[in-house]
Structures are given as C-alpha cells and as structure tokens.
Amino acid sequence: MKAETRNAAAAAAVLLALCAVPFLAGKFTIYLAMRIMLLGIFAVGYNLLLGRTGLLSFGHGAFYAAGAYGLGLFGVHVSTHPLLGVAAGVVTAVLLALLVGTLCVRHTEIYFAMLTLACGMMAFSFFWNAREITGGDDGLIGILRAPVSLFGGIKMPIGKDGQFYFFVLFFFVLSVWAVHRIRQSPFGLALAGIRENARRSEFAGVPVRRYRLAVFVLSGAFAGLAGSLEALLESNARPFMAHWTHSAEPVLVSLLGGMSSLAGPLVGGAIFVGMREIVPRSTENWMLWFGIVLLVIILGFRGGVVGTLSALFRKAVAPGEG
C-alpha cells in the first residue's frame, strides 16, 4: 500500500470512530473526546509555526483567550448565534495575532520566544484587570449554547453535550483538513524552507518576514477557534487561558506527539488530555509523571510518539534500508 492511501485510510477510520463516540460512549468519554479535539485544533495550528516554520512562540494562549472572550462578548452584546460567535472569536484572535505578530516576527529564536511570552502575559494582565469588560479574575461566565439556526428556518440545538459534540467535530475536521492543505501548498513548503535556512529562502525570493507573519496569524486563528469552542463547551472564558503555562500546552503536545508530522500534535493532544484527566484519578502527581515523560521524550525519542512509531514501522517493512 502506498503511503498516501494508507494515511487516507487511517484518517477515514479515525473519523468514523469519532462519529461513533457519542452513540457508544458515556458522558465523560464524550467530554474527553471534545477536549482532545479542542487541544488538537489548538496544537495542529500552532505546529504550523513551531514544527513547520521553526518559530517557538510562548504566547499563543493569548489568541486562545481572545477567541473565548471574543465569542463571549459577542454573545453578550450582539448575538448568541454560535456560528457568528465563533466567527467573532476567530476574528478577534486574528486581529490580536496580527498586532502581536507584527511586533514579534522581526526576531527569531530566543528573542522571539521571549517577546511572544511578554505579549501573551500582557493580554493575560488585560483580561485579569479590565474587570468592567472581561469580568476580571472571575472571567466571563454564563456563555450560552443557543441553537444553530441555518438558512432561516432550520434550527439545530447544541445545548446537550451529545449534540455539541458534532459542532466541535465539524470544526475539528475542518481545521485538520485546512492544516493538511496548508502544509501541502507552496506556501507550506516555503515555510519549511524558512525553517531550514531563512537566508537562502530570502535569496530565493521568499518574503521571509511576511511569510512568518502570515503563519503566525494563521496559527493564531486556529488558537482563537479552539478558544471560542472551549468558551461554548465550558460556558465561560477565563484569564488563565492567556497565561504562559497555557501557552506552553501546544508546545508540549507537539513535542509529545512529534513536530514533523500532521498527526503528531493530534496524537500528542490525545495523550496529554488523557494523562491530565485520567492519571489524577489514580495519583495526585500527574505533573510529576508528565515531567518524567517529557524528559524521556527529549532525551531519547525526539521524533515524539508518531515519529518513533513510524520509524519503527519503516524498519519493520524494509529491514534492509533502515
């Protein structure tokens, strides 16, 4: 079997399994699956920046939070239509990412990481302090899940978790497909070129800084999408969504799953959410275990779960070449 056919078959199988979840699984599993998909959207978009372009941002929590607050405030002041709310969240995140990105893409490496960290924490302190607008440290609470009305007449309720699940699944599939297309596009290939050698890309005529800004804003849009969906899921928007410890999550997830593939951050997200939600039931010390897993991956398996498994698979298929 060719690699592409194999990947398409795997994607179809996963999609089928995801569609089956609300019919077969219990409430908690449905919730878990939604959290995994949210983190998946966040991480797969973020990895366009880290894995593809080689830029390490520690401020994407700000765009996540911008999505959540954007949806929440749009719901309070304009309309509670979920699709319009999500659009408002994404637009808010894009505008913020455009502003932050313009400031930050002049730098690379550690200065880029520190600048994005500072901008993210600036957003955090805004959400935390601007009590009249954002609700301060309580966050925005009581965000509604109104029915989705389409083309005038049809109304789809998303109030129950089993219904909202498909709303999340729709955006998850859309995001993964979009990121897949971006990675395959000439733009996506140019990003990989920038990662490998920015100067050579510049000489080849690639507008490096503009491309970096573009991918920064794109990844911010995915973060905003994930954030606005979380606001609907948890019916609140919290300042800690913008905190740097939350910005570190997509970095960890990409590393855990593997930065070089599309599937890496998705697998990493599933493992991360699983560890965070399930390990605390048997031990209080999930952070300790997660830290140890991180150490093992960094010291021994830098391809992440996906990279290591596919290397093993290639060896098994063609023992002579490996």
Add this chain to the structure above:
Amino acid sequence: MQSYVHVILAGLSSGMFIWLVASGLTLIFGVLGVLNFAHGSFYMLGAYCSFTVLKYLGAGFWTGLLLGPLAVCVAGFVVERFFLRHVYRLALPYQLLLTFAFVLIFDNLVKIVWGGGALSPPSLSFLGGSVPILGRNFPVYNLFIIAVGPAVALLLWALLEKTWYGRIVRASSSDREMAASLGVRVPALFTGVFVFGTWLGALGGGLAVPYVGLLTPGMGETIIIEAFIVAVIGGLGSLKGAFVGALVIGVLSAFGTRFFPAFDMALTFILMGGVLLWRPQGLFGATQ
C-alpha cells in the same frame, strides 16, 4: 515627596529579589547558552528548604540561609550533570522544554513533601520591625535586602573579573572550543557554573522567606517570568544589564502598583516590548 521615597524603596527591595534570581539565570545563559525555566523552581526550593531548616530544625535565620540553598545545589547538580548536558547541541525548543519539564517535576515534588497549601514562616526576631524614614515606617528587613543585592553583585563582579576561575569562565563563555583545546575541562566548568547559578536562585528564595509572607508551590512560576523579562531587557547574558533591569522593573512596578493598580503587570511587559523593539539585543547585550 515622602510617599515617592517609600515607593522607590519598596521598588528597590522587590527589584533585588528579581536581581538575585535573574543573576543566576543570566550567568547560566551567558556561559552555557541555555535559558533555564527551572530557575524559578530553584528559587522556590531555596525558600522551602530554608523554611524547613528554620522551622523544624529550630535553627536560626542565618543557618537556614546557609543550609537551604546548599541543599538545592544538589538538585542543580543532578539537573545539569545527568540531563541538561545531553541537550546543549539540540535546537532551542528542546532545551527550553527540558528545563520546563523540571518546573513540573519540582512543583509537584514540593507538593508531595510540603503539601499543596500555603505555608507561613515564623516571624523574625531580629531584622524584624521597622524604622522611620521621612516620618513613615519602613521594614528593616527590606533595607537589609536592598543592601544584599549590591553585595551579591559586587561578589559576582569580583569572582568573574578578579579571580583565575572567573577568567576561565569568561574564556569558555566567549569561545567554548578554544577554551577546551587550551585544556579547560569545559563540561566540569559548565556543571560548576550551573550549580553556582542554582545557588544564587536558591539564595534569593531563602531570603524571600521572611519577605513574601506565604510560601506556595507556584511561587517560582511568577518570579521566573519577571527574571526572564529583566534578563531580556538588560541583554541576555549580561550581568550588568540584569542588575540595571531588575532595579528598573522593581521601581517601575512599585510605581505601577501605587499609581496605576490596574496596569502594574502590563507596565513591565510594555517596557520589555519597547526595549526589544528599540534595541533587540537589550540594554547591555552584545550586538548580534
């Protein structure tokens, strides 16, 4: 007028804590080239260890300050010798995330050993109380801290500029390979510098015990961000820059808390953004 003086004094004393943490961070970055997220954890461990010596062993403040940070040095040794050493040649995200893994591990270990709640240290008998300055009382301990900061700066300067070890450290920092080929045992030197940097961070934690009032397992996560900001504003790797940066940030956020309470945190980030846009290498950093 008097209120300005008090705000400045408060800013100077909080700036000195940031300096103590940022000095170790900067030293480690300058020599090893690694930005250490776990440095805030060393600060936290220093506070908890000093607290334990102070409270459970019934020892005095000075004994706690001596023994606590020394105990943390063991943790620093283990981190460098068995983990960090293997990632020097890797890309930046791996180095940062390795030290981040230790933030998770140390935070959790502190929860296991000391519990997740906040601990309140015993009050000091000496260095406690306050003295009147311009008609208003100011805590003696804060004045003590304002004196400790420059003392540590002077010690570091003397060590780096006036001793033989300092010369070797500076040589390895500017050219690792050349130093190695001239017979410097660079790996051992790196371990030493890392452990010394750890000690500086832990010393800051030990000194913070009477100052912060409450010890919590997350206390390292706040100060490490401030130390990062200070190190970046001053220029990564520049101790002089870290000292100046810490004073500026300390005083600025004291004024922020006093006059614009809604923006106290944002002010520091705005300053950092501004400095980086104007001088990407920081105030005292070498040009890239």
